[in-house]
Amino acid sequence: MSTVTGQAAFAGDPAVSPRRAGLLRRIVNHRADYLYVLPAIVVMLVVIGYPIYYTIELSLFKTPPNLQMKDKIFVGLDNYVTILRSASFRDVTLNTLIWTAGSTLFAFLLGLGAALSLHREFMGRGVLRALLLIPYVVSAVAASYVWKWLYHSDFGVIGALAVQFQLSDRPINFLDNLHSVLPSLIVVNIWKEFSFAMIMLMAGLQTVPDQLLRAAQVDGANAWQRFWHVTFPHLKSVSMVTVLLLMVANFNSFIIPWIMTGGGPAGASDIWITQIYNLAFGRQRYGVASAYSVILFIVMMTLGYFYVRALTRGDEARAG
Amino acid sequence: MTKIDGRDATAFRLQRRELVAYSIAALMSTTMVFTATTASYAQSIDLSKWSPEYVKSIAGTxxxxxxxxxxxxxxxxxxxxxxxxxxxxxxxxxxxxxxxxxxxxxxxxxxxxxxxxxxxxxxxxxxxxxxxxxxxxxxxxxxxxxxxxxxxxxxxxxxxxxxxxxxxxxxxxxxxxxxxxxxxxxxxxxxxxxxxxTMAFIWNAKIFNDAGLDGEHPPATWDEVVKDSKIIHDKLGIAGYGMVAKQNAGNTPFRFMPQMWAYGGGTLDESTDAPTYETVMLNSAGAKAALQASYDMYVRDKSVPVSALTNTQNENQQPFIAGQLAMMIAHPSEYAKMKDLASKATGADKAVADAVVENMRYGLIPEGPARRAVVxxxxxxxxxxxxxxxxxxxxxxxxxxxxxxxxxxxxxxxxxxxxxxxxxxxxKTKWMKERLDTIKFLDVTTSMLPNGIPFPVVPYATEIMNHIVPDMLQNALTEKMTVDEAAEDAAKKVQDLMAGM
Known part of the structure; x- marks a missing residue:
């Protein structure tokens, strides 16, 4: 039996640690299971593992515009040092944090409000729910172009309405101003993704037991107290997952800022992902762009860890 | 400080004289920069005779x-x-x-x-x-x-x-x-x-007249562009000059570089007679003067579209046909495009569009203290x-x-x-003759060819033109940096780029 042979081999080899021996033994014991998942693992290694490896490798090289990729120059950790020391990194990171925190917070709050409003039965609820889902299903590219024209600094509809209703004496400068561009983009992003939060939280609301809410009502709890002490604790897990998913999506968000401003003006709406794209495909700094990507990857993995923990905690709570 | 910063007014005058001399003597090779090269080719078209009349005389032969x-x-x-x-x-x-x-x-x-x-x-x-x-x-x-x-x-x-x-x-x-x-x-x-x-300067004569300017005489210099743009904006409340300053868009350098060269600036030394592409000129006095002129139009006078920072030339077409923009730099195709737009307009818009087409004029791109230039x-x-x-x-x-x-x-x-x-x-083809007979203003744009300056022939030219130059413009126009700082920042970026080759 191979298992016995394996055990004998590990027992006789002092170089193999007990922990490693245990892992290998488990693999051998469950070799049929591992064979079943092997194709999936191979595919993952090819489509996920190799790009990650290549990105990390490339982040250690310099790629000047007059050299092909195969002639890249090894520079060690220089790209990371360059990035971390640059003023643009600080600006872009600050933009990314504002973008992510602003979009996530307000999309969640708006989604929560919409979910709570739509949780009650009322006439036209289905229609309203469908209408609120429209931003989520509209193509991000199409939405970006529409919003770009709505915001246009000279001929935008919003600016024209503001002038018409005498809210402003000239069209509002949304996208061509250092200070207003990022908030303007965040508004578009919130509009685009609050429906996602709404759907998640509506599903979460289904799990709040009616008898608890009724009992609280009998005990004299007002609407806010019922929400805060009964409903919200039940939404904690789904809220955590929703916020984490929104954060991951926003950290990786590309379409809206790229199409609407390309990171401008003067870098005022440049976030990590647009900066990475611009460095790689606009300026051919593949090495620096890869180093940026690795930093972003580490941040995403950290968020991913908390996401998995939140999911696992939910499972454990249910199991308990 | 880069080499070219040391040039003084005498140098500019000398260069201007050289320019005139080339223009007259060579009449006109492709570009002044490559006049010397022209002699080494035995062309079937005699570039030394280049003029709108010569072009007309050989068409259809x-x-x-x-x-x-x-x-x-x-x-x-x-x-x-x-x-x-x-x-x-x-x-x-x-x-x-x-x-x-x-x-x-x-x-x-x-x-x-x-x-x-x-x-x-x-x-x-x-x-x-x-x-x-x-x-x-x-x-x-x-x-x-x-x-x-x-x-x-x-x-x-x-x-x-x-x-x-x-x-x-x-x-x-x-x-x-x-x-x-x-x-x-x-x-x-x-x-x-x-x-x-090469592109040309396009303007709406009616807007000029309405603003009290001479509709048949466009600004002859870039300083006059700044001045006229302000007059038009102040008197009529519309944009004067159709500035384009979008990042990572080829339209931006095609419109800003003629202005920079005219003031005696450049990215490298591409506007000189024998460019080596080793001298950075983005922080030269000429480059700063050109940037200052753009700053004056966008920030000080607010006489250009606010959306210039996100606009390509395409976004200038609609305001121009609507009579809301007085001047821009573009191809001869712009006239055909305006005719198309006018033909598709309806109602009150149609009358406005037809009037714009009627009053559309083409002329030479304005000159600056150093030269007249075009990409x-x-x-x-x-x-x-x-x-x-x-x-x-x-x-x-x-x-x-x-x-x-x-x-x-x-x-x-x-x-x-x-x-x-x-x-x-x-x-020499009959199609060229047909073009000349049917396309209004084609001769104006072809006559700009001798003023053409090619972009630097270096591997990082796209980064300079599509990124560093628009960045410089945006940094100055948004007041993220002063004009001086923006120019020095751009020059440093190019120097770093050259050092990293």
């Missing part, structure tokens, strides 16, 4: 048989495959450009029916990024038409095959020397100029090396196509409203 010429390069029954990427007509193009494009593909299919063709018309601002990505994955097309600025980056990396007009049945002498020079890297030619053009523009056709082509390179098909596209017939037709034939023999 020769007949060409495209199929017969190309059959000598690749037999007409040749069976093969071709993949081709280029930037062709889009929604902003005049209708006639789209029709000619359709006619071309029909003629190509009829002439070489056995060459299976996969042609991709890719947006001007997307093509470079897409090509870079494709080449990294060895998935490029066989044949490519690329803006004049983009070629050297890929030639220097070894992606392109050496390619000269003789390879596809034509003589190098029949192409603008400046255009050939712009595609030559380390002494080797890597492409065939498909079309070459020597155009595109080149390239062959990509076999190992970087998706599916491999088919030499017979590629040569047939290059011959067909660059023939006197099609190089003229495909440049109908927006450019001029890269193959100078195109100027």
């Amino acid at each position: 020769e007949e060409f048989d495209t199929a017969a010429e190309c059959a000598k390069v690749t037999p007409l029954d040749y069976k093969g495959k071709l993949s081709y990427w280029w930037t062709g007509p889009n929604d902003a193009s005049p209708d006639i450009e789209r029709k000619i494009n359709d006619d071309f593909w029909a003629a190509w299919k009829a002439t070489y029916p056995n060459i299976e063709t996969d042609a991709q018309n890719i947006d001007y601002n997307v093509l470079l990024d897409k090509l870079r990505t494709a080449l990294l994955g060895n998935a490029g097309p066989m044949v490519l038409r690329l803006q004049i600025l983009g070629g050297i980056e890929f030639s220097s990396k070894g992606y392109f095959q050496p390619l000269k007009p003789e390879d596809v049945g034509y003589a190098s002498a029949d192409f603008w020397p400046g255009a050939l020079k712009s595609d030559t890297y380390e002494g080797v030619l890597y492409g065939i100029p498909t079309n070459n053009e 020597f523009g155009g595109s080149n056709m390239h062959f990509i090396k076999n190992e970087y082509v998706d599916g491999g390179f088919d030499a017979g098909a590629a040569k047939a196509f290059a011959c067909f596209w660059n023939s006197p017939e099609w190089s003229t037709k495909l440049a109908w409203t927006g450019s001029n034939p890269g193959n100078l023999r195109g100027f």
Whole structure:
């Protein structure tokens, strides 16, 4: 039996640690299971593992515009040092944090409000729910172009309405101003993704037991107290997952800022992902762009860890 | 401080005299920068006589048989495959450009029916990024038409095959020397100029008159552009000059560099008689003066579109046809586009649009203290090396196509409203005569050709022109930096770029 042979081999080899021996033994014991998942693992290694490896490798090289990729120059950790020391990194990171925190917070709050409003039965609820889902299903590219024209600094509809209703004496400068561009983009992003939060939280609301809410009502709890002490604790897990998913999506968000401003003006709406794209495909700094990507990857993995923990905690709570 | 900063007013005067001397004596080679080169070619078109009258006199004087010429390069029954990427007509193009494009593909299919063709018309601002990505994955097309600025980056990396007009049945002498020079890297030619053009200054005479200016006399200098733009904005409440300052968009350097060169600035020393591309001029007095003029229009006077920072030239078309923009820099095709837009307008808009077309004027791009300048523009056709082509390179098909596209017939037709034939023999065709007879203002733009200055022929030219120059503009126009700081910052970026080669 191979298992016995394996055990004998590990027992006789002092170089193999007990922990490693245990892992290998488990693999051998469950070799049929591992064979079943092997194709999936191979595919993952090819489509996920190799790009990650290549990105990390490339982040250690310099790629000047007059050299092909195969002639890249090894520079060690220089790209990371360059990035971390640059003023643009600080600006872009600050933009990314504002973008992510602003979009996530307000999309969640708006989604929560919409979910709570739509949780009650009322006439036209289905229609309203469908209408609120429209931003989520509209193509991000199409939405970006529409919003770009709505915001246009000279001929935008919003600016024209503001002038018409005498809210402003000239069209509002949304996208061509250092200070207003990022908030303007965040508004578009919130509009685009609050429906996602709404759907998640509506599903979460289904799990709040009616008898608890009724009992609280009998005990004299007002609407806010019922929400805060009964409903919200039940939404904690789904809220955590929703916020984490929104954060991951926003950290990786590309379409809206790229199409609407390309990171401008003067870098005022440049976030990590647009900066990475611009460095790689606009300026051919593949090495620096890869180093940026690795930093972003580490941040995403950290968020991913908390996401998995939140999911696992939910499972454990249910199991308990 | 870079070398050129040391130039004083005397130097500018000297250069101006040289410029005038060249203009008169050479009358007119492709560009003043390449006047010396011109002499080494025996051209079928006499560039020393170049003038609107000369162009008119040679138009329609020769007949060409495209199929017969190309059959000598690749037999007409040749069976093969071709993949081709280029930037062709889009929604902003005049209708006639789209029709000619359709006619071309029909003629190509009829002439070489056995060459299976996969042609991709890719947006001007997307093509470079897409090509870079494709080449990294060895998935490029066989044949490519690329803006004049983009070629050297890929030639220097070894992606392109050496390619000269003789390879596809034509003589190098029949192409603008400046255009050939712009595609030559380390002494080797890597492409065939498909079309070459210079832009012109366009204005709405009625707006000028309404603002109390002379509608028949546009601003002669860039300082006057600043002044007139302010007058127009102050009196009429509309934008004066159609500034374009979008990041990563070719339209931006095509409009700002003429201004910078006119004031005596530059990115490198591309505007000098013998450029070495080793001197950074973005922080020169001339460059700062040009940037200051833009700052004055955008920030101080607010006389240009607020959306200039996100606008390409396409976004200037609608306000111009609506009578809300007085001046802009563009191709001769702009007139055709405006006629198209006017023909599609209805109701009250129609009257406004017709009045704009009626009052549309073309003139020379204003001059500055140093010179009158314009970007020597155009595109080149390239062959990509076999190992970087998706599916491999088919030499017979590629040569047939290059011959067909660059023939006197099609190089003229495909440049109908927006450019001029890269193959100078195109100027002798009956189609050139038809263009001159039917396209208003074509002679104005062709007469700007001798003032054309090519972008620097260096591998990092696209980064300078599409990123560093627009960055500089945006940093100054948003007041993120002062004009001085923005210019110094841009110069440092170029110096770092050169140091990192």
